[in-house]
Amino acid sequence: MKLAGAGVAATSMGALGFSEAEAAEIAHVRPFKLATTTETRNTCPYCSVACGIIIYSKGDVRKGEKADVIHIEGDVDHPTNRGTLCPKGAALKDFVTSPTRLHYPMHRKPGSDKFERVSWDEALDRIARLMKDDRDANFLAKNEKGLEVNRWSTVGMLAASATTNETAWATFKFAKSLGMVGFDNQARV
Amino acid sequence: MSVSSLQPDPSMIGGISKALFALMPNPARLFKERATRFEVLAETSNLAPYLKFLAGIVRVQADLVAELPPVQPVDAEQVARARDGAMPPIDRSAMIQSDEYRKTVQLFLDRVQDLEMPAAAAEALEAVRAADDETLAWMAGNVIGDTLPVESLAHHLFVAAATQVHAARLAALLDGNALVPVSVGVCPSCGGKPAGSMVIGVQGAEGARYACCSCCATMWNEVRVKCLACGSTKGIGYRSVEVDGGEEAVIKAEICDSCNSWSKLLYQNKNPTLEMIADDVASLGLDLLMKETDYRRAGFDPFLIGY
Numbered sequence: 001m002k003l004a005g006a007g008v009a010a011t012s013m014g015a016l017g018f019s020e021a022e023a024a025e026i027a028h029v030r031p032f033k034l035a036t037t038t039e040t041r042n043t044c045p046y047c048s049v050a051c052g053i054i055i056y057s058k059g060d061v062r063k064g065e066k067a068d069v070i071h072i073e074g075d076v077d078h079p080t081n082r083g084t085l086c087p088k089g090a091a092l093k094d095f096v097t098s099p100t101r102l103h104y105p106m107h108r109k110p111g112s113d114k115f116e117r118v119s120w121d122e123a124l125d126r127i128a129r130l131m132k133d134d135r136d137a138n139f140l141a142k143n144e145k146g147l148e149v150n151r152w153s154t155v156g157m158l159a160a161s162a163t164t165n166e167t168a169w170a171t172f173k174f175a176k177s178l179g180m181v182g183f184d185n186q187a188r189v
Numbered sequence: 190m191s192v193s194s195l196q197p198d199p200s201m202i203g204g205i206s207k208a209l210f211a212l213m214p215n216p217a218r219l220f221k222e223r224a225t226r227f228e229v230l231a232e233t234s235n236l237a238p239y240l241k242f243l244a245g246i247v248r249v250q251a252d253l254v255a256e257l258p259p260v261q262p263v264d265a266e267q268v269a270r271a272r273d274g275a276m277p278p279i280d281r282s283a284m285i286q287s288d289e290y291r292k293t294v295q296l297f298l299d300r301v302q303d304l305e306m307p308a309a310a311a312e313a314l315e316a317v318r319a320a321d322d323e324t325l326a327w328m329a330g331n332v333i334g335d336t337l338p339v340e341s342l343a344h345h346l347f348v349a350a351a352t353q354v355h356a357a358r359l360a361a362l363l364d365g366n367a368l369v370p371v372s373v374g375v376c377p378s379c380g381g382k383p384a385g386s387m388v389i390g391v392q393g394a395e396g397a398r399y400a401c402c403s404c405c406a407t408m409w410n411e412v413r414v415k416c417l418a419c420g421s422t423k424g425i426g427y428r429s430v431e432v433d434g435g436e437e438a439v440i441k442a443e444i445c446d447s448c449n450s451w452s453k454l455l456y457q458n459k460n461p462t463l464e465m466i467a468d469d470v471a472s473l474g475l476d477l478l479m480k481e482t483d484y485r486r487a488g489f490d491p492f493l494i495g496y
Contacts, residue, residue, distance in 0.1 A: 003316055
């Protein structure tokens with residue numbers, strides 16, 4: 001019942017008698033290499049809508065290569081934006097590749113005219129120190145009527161927007177447990 | 190609003206439609222356009238003789254669509270039952286038992302005789318034409334099982350091409366809105382394997398990815414950056430033939446580190462002339478380069494077996 005072709009060919013083209021064309025293509029592609037690219041899902045960092053995006057890059061970090069972002073577009077599979085982006089989101093690639101983009105903490109010392117790079121530890125220690133000093137100096141536990149208010153009104157906080165509900169909850173607890181009054185979210189800006 | 194309408198529609202502002210789950214084939218156009226695409230690709234390809242041969246095969250498919258009497262649609266009750274069970278409404282094993290299917294195969298085999306083809310192909314066609322009903326049924330079974338025996342790939346190509354005609358005509362009569370996802374990489378119309386997938390630029394589905402059934406040509410929506418073979422979204426990467434100047438390729442291999450397979454992805458949104466089957470064959474170079482890697486091809490195309 002089984003049918004067998006004239007020659008032993010493991011491919012459709014070979015079995016049908018197009019081995020010459022197949023061989024020509026094999027010879028043609030031999031000097032070519034495979035280019036590596038990736039497409040990665042993420043959310044736009046700008047506002048609370050958190051539109052889905054696909055980041056295209058050349059090179060594959062997982063394979064130990066260096067990857068460069070070459071294109072960013074709306075993620076059509078994302079239920080929030082279905083592939084659309086606002087003008088800010090559509091320009092995200094320039095945000096990533098911007099020469100003025102901040103890559104690490106910088107510090108401009110009092111009286112200095114330039115920013116200097118500092119480590120994350122230094123930056124966070126300094127922020128914590130300054131916050132603590134300011135809170136110790138200005139924290140208001142009770143108002144003039146003697147009512148307990150626990151206010152810290154001399155420092156404000158602006159939180160980032162591309163967050164989950166859980167991050168937002170933790171951020172709120174952090175700010176309010178310190179007594180911060182001036183607290184808002186980038187999402188409303 | 191129809192996709193091709195030029196009438197302004199204010200309701201389009203603000204309301205971004207969800208991409209349709211399934212795009213049903215239009216056999217009258219499908220095979221004509223595919224044949225034309227094969228001919229265009231043959232003009233500049235090393236594979237010209239094969240592409241011209243396939244253009245001829247697809248022209249016969251188109252002729253058959255125009256000539257054959259209307260096909261009996263799938264029973265409404267079966268469509269409803271399949272939907273309830275998340276199964277494809279076209280039962281391919283029942284399909285190949287039907288007289289309509291057998292007549293389509295016979296007529297196809299008669300017509301392709303007139304094509305110019307190498308001796309090996311002509312010999313295979315002669316063997317298929319001389320085959321008894323039992324052998325033909327066995328071949329049809331292999332075709333709908335999406336696995337072709339390596340020793341008779343040429344014979345099966347003819348039966349597979351005839352099957353595509355019948356399956357596409359059946360699928361065309363289904364209501365795409367009534368289809369439900371069956372499983373990753375399984376056609377919601379007929380249960381067939383995809384040849385690959387395309388990112389399309391059609392209004393209302395810009396940038397959405399559709400897998401293209403190798404049997405009935407139904408296109409169904411699959412989430413992007415996801416393996417079509419195992420459904421994993423982890424470890425997905427892309428490979429393409431590197432070209433000078435670093436221009437972005439419009440045909441890529443989507444690789445999956447979870448199951449070590451790859452499937453072809455055509456960016457039709459970047460080059461609207463791309464056609465799933467024709468460009469799959471013409472981009473054999475990518476298959477040849479991918480063959481040297483650890484990944485194996487997941488897409489099924491009866492015109493391109495063995496890579």
